[in-house]
Amino acid sequence: MTYDVIVIGGGSAGCVLANRLSADPGRTVLLLEAGPDFASTGELPPDIKDAAYAPFTYDWGYRSVPDAFGNEVPVPRGRVIGGSSSVNVCVAMRARPADHDAWADLAGPAWGYPQLLPLYQEMEHYPYGEEKYHGLGGPYRMTLPAPEDLGPHALAAGEASARLGHPGVADFNGPGRAGFSRTPLSAADGIRLSTAIGYLNPVRHRPNLEVRGETLVDRVLFSGTRARGVRLATGEEITARQVVLSAGAYNSPAIALRSGIGDRADLAALGIGTVSHLPGVGRNLTDHPAYWNVHAAKPPQSAARQVFGSVLSVATGPNEPDFDVQILPSAAVPTGSLPEQFVPPAEHHPTGWDMVFFVSCVQPRSRGSVRLSSADPGAAPVIDLGLYTAAEDAERVADGVRLARRIARTRPLADLLVDERVPGPDISDAELADAVRRAPAHYNHGSSTMRMGRAEDPGAVVDTDGAVRGVQGLTVADASVFPAMPRVATNVPAIVVAERIAAVLRERLATRD
Template sequence: MSHSVEPADVLIVGGGSAGAVLAARLSENPARRVVLLEAGPDYGPTRFPDALLDANRIADLDHDWGYTSRGGRLSPEITALRGKVMGGSSAVNAGAALRARALDFARWAENGLDDWSFTDVLPYFRALENTPTGADEFHGRSGPMPVRQLTDSELTPAHRGFIDAAVAHGYKRIADFNGAEQDGVGPFAVNVLDGIRQNTALVYLTAEVRARPNLTVRGAVTVDRVLFSGGSATGVVTADGTVYDAGEVILSAGTYASAAILLRSGIGPAGELASHGIEPLADLPVGQHLQDHPFCPAVYALAPGRGEMAPALGALLWTASSEAADGELDLNVVAVHPGGAPFMPPGGVLALSTALVLPEARGTVRLAGRDPLVQPLIDHNYLGTERDRRRMLEGVRIARDLARDPALAPSLGGLLMPRELPDEAEELTRVIESGLAVYGHPTSTAPMGAADSPQAVVDSRGAVHGLAALRVVDASVIPYVPSSVTNLTTIMLAERIADLVYGH
């Protein structure tokens, strides 16, 4: 094994929504030597390809991990897109800039996390954003991440028709989903400026930050596993056998990859590790509580003369199923123009996609083998409970009814995908389960929680239970998937842990 030149004080694995934030914040202290390793390419602050900057192009297969997963019982294999590039999935996502709700954070307290309430996290949501609109109590004006509230005039006719249809069906008009209320319909807030998707590599790893002599940023480095001496992390070894020595290691490789690195490092369910000939170092439930939002796209052709497709991301209906607990909003219906997105029909289209955003079912991430270049086995177990199936059915029916409303119907031509949305419950459920997709919000493969919690892998600051000098800081530590897109919440997590643990 060859060793890297100079040991890091802190080595960060993964330069995505959390890792880029950590690298920028932790290197603010000139006495702390920080090394950031990213498996995908690093384009620096000025060389990002147009495909990644154009917010109206969602997903980019040239910068994707190539993961597939089992969706559910009628979706044996679905694509699980994840960004493989500096900036991570924030460089390829739809640019939705929505926070988790106060009630989502209240659930975290159930897992022994008594200082992750909405009151605790709001200052960090405000600190990460710069936005000219919204109430001061909720919003930040000078943070690194530009967030812009879309207005009606910026939306396409189809987006506006969707909002009008929802209002006609009795849903409340929401001006700012990142404000006091979320129960209703309105335009998205986006981290998009002048059509350019603002990813964490662009806004945190600026030329000025990269010029710091105590920060080293490397792309195209795939990490195999964490190295230990006794119970303390001492660095990592990469897929090509290079060792990076470090005083401590932070895994920010994402919900799938951080779990896989932990497992290859001997951290996970002991029986599973032993089956791969991996010496168990810590018997922890890594990969056992995967959550994501099952997503059912219904794609319509746009009617002649209604073919406007930009902005791609438009409007959201955030609502409660009839089985939601008090105060919960467990359904999203999203109106989006998925131009150029893989697996979508070409031409002028509107997707009215339904997501169950507070699912009961849990999935798993497991190893297929010890080789770091072999993909992990991902099983989302979507709609794995009867209640999940009933609520998803309800959501898809809401989306279908909105498509038929006089406010929206004139913008739409025929249904392209699936071929039909039948009325009868059993048939429609079959259509839903066989057409599931990934909303792209995987969490909870290394959940935060108290040391005696049966599902916890890390403590409330991301430190792996029972080991020293190893943290996980990314969406994998979220204990319950929030009822919202996850990007801003993941950035907030990194900002908060950087502050509380390292004081920057």
């Protein structure tokens, strides 16, 4: 059987594409996912059902190459239906108008905020904020945690931030000012609402849609420069009129490289023939570098339902049009319940409870890369996150930690904290940038490795509609095509990219029909 469309990757973007492209009953769609397809049964394992951070259960197991200090950093990515939307922290932030201004400059006006606002409204169910900015009845249900869900420590962080001149913001996903706000979440009643739940499950009954889990794709097959299907790691070949790569910022470039799309010299070194010489494949990897600023906390008087449910967004760099640093204050949590790599256990902890300020530079200058170690589809890609290769990124994160320290010293939060554990009071404000560089972390927001751009942009891999340059019948739709890194969590931006590219593909396929 030859399918009309094969979508590679059943993650945040792939589930969107499966839904939208199979809406025409005359079009056959095959969705391939390397991980298990639990969502088909309606009985999800607790660790991907609950709205909690659980990235290492259904995970690709990737790690970055060592940095200058020898640090290898985990690179968690969901290997399960729903992808990383099934394992992330459920933060549901839209890209900001300033982000879309940058996208429009690099990839054309169709990616501007006014043009994409209708798609944001169509995709979401968000009964908060002004109606002119939001939608109801969409497949992506978002909620806003109640103030009492945050716990007393995070609430006190908001009050302390206001005392320091950072105003409260009622609707983060509106186009207004930056400040302290509750974070919209892709969760409700403690249940994670992945794109598998919101987009895929409601349309599984369609006879023209097939979903295959536990199916690892080796490469895209070509007749000349036209995509004609895929080869699985088992050797099975499946043909299609159109192939869409939605395997994410690490696996989309890896599959493209195995398929002969990339730098000619790099491909030849691996014994791979070139279908399209595109040196930008796997380059320009961008993530939000971060730091865990940890304080010993007094035991909370009431339990929090959300570990991270609020955010302070601030501008620190010169000429910043919106904000470039985010600080997520956590609820107080029992010591040892957060990742030990970043929040080490203490033998003589003063209280047994910790509060974290998760500080990130959300407009980084550093860039990394994704390469192949071999043409074997079972081999992990070589991921160089490139964190802090641009010195100003560490300075921006350090600026955020300095502000977090001020918040911690400001009442009412100061009354709920005991002392700073990481980096510790022995590290002065002047020494923070070095401490940040020596303890690399990131937001798990890899993007831009198959970057979108205008025709005159020599480094772009795909055109302004996601079509891969130099070939026919192959499109990319996921975070890898971001023209520039948005200053927010990347799940919602990846979904809106999939929504727009799905609309383009529907028109293109209808014309060919």
